[in-house]
Amino acid sequence: MEQSRARDDENTPSASREPASSPGGTQVGGLPRVPGQARGERTRDASRTGPADRRRSAPAGAGAPVVPEPPAAAPAPSVPAPSAEPGVRRAVRRHSVRGQILDALRAALVSGELVPGQVYSGPALGERFGVSATPVREAMQRLVLEGAVEVVPNRGFRVAERTARDLAELAEVRAMIEVPVVLGLARTVAAERWEELRPLADATVAAAASGDLAAYAEHDRAFHGALLGLSGNRQLVTVADELHRRAQWPLAGAPRTIRDALVADAAEHSALLDALTARDLPLVRTLVREHFTGGAG
DSSP states (O other): OHHHHHHHHHHSOOGGGSOOEETTEEEETTEEOOOTTTTTOOOOOGGGOOHHHHHHHSOTTOSSOOOOOOOOOOOOOOOOOOOSSTTTTTOOOOSSHHHHHHHHHHHHHHHTSSOTTOEEOHHHHHHHHTSOHHHHHHHHHHHHHHTSEEEETTTEEEEOOOOHHHHHHHHHHHHHHHHHHHHHHHHHSOHHHHHTTHHHHHHHHHHHHHTOHHHHHHHHHHHHHHHHHTTOOHHHHHHHHHHHHHHTSOOTTOOSOOHHHHHHHHHHHHHHHHHHHHTOHHHHHHHHHHHHHHSOO
């Protein structure tokens, strides 16, 4: 008899058995339930609903089941605009907050705004950037892998202190990679292809004249990357760019304004293009070797 009564109760619609609806989804036991579509479940088609489903979903006296409207899509999270604080002004807009923070931190490292030897905490930098500490820590972990900073337990991250020997060794490795590649390209690439790089060289000249270290670093790497890209070797470009980025970090105690050095380095880009266009191989060899031993690179 209890089983028969249970079956009768199951098939008898009752208003008290209907879950109360809420804007965020179905209310179950006092806690909001995430709508099925938000959890990735397949939405049931009303035209394919069986008789038992219609009896359970339709209230008493209703002629047809009521199909609830799908929940409205949540608005996309907004990305905070770069702050006017140092190191944030030059953040490149990307889809991820971490990408913006990483770019801003790299710019601050190059310009010396993040001082070598100093320790910076994730929460303090997050407040400076107007974001939580999480994307800052994620960006800093990437810089740890690049060798730009090191972890200080329970304190934050210390900016790596570079020595003159560090930069000299990086310049030597870069020369081993880039000099033979450029000399090989000088023998095969047509003059008009070299002229296509002229706007990139001009951009380095303009950035150097402004004295903006972070902007110059970006344009400098763009020029070298495009030049090496003529080889068609993507792995070469990636490795050379990583070495180039490391070579751009300043020495501890180095002056933040080195406009004259930047101007001289940018002028070498233009002179190198002139020699490559003219296919003056001896001059190309001299210029490309001196570029890694005398300037900002």
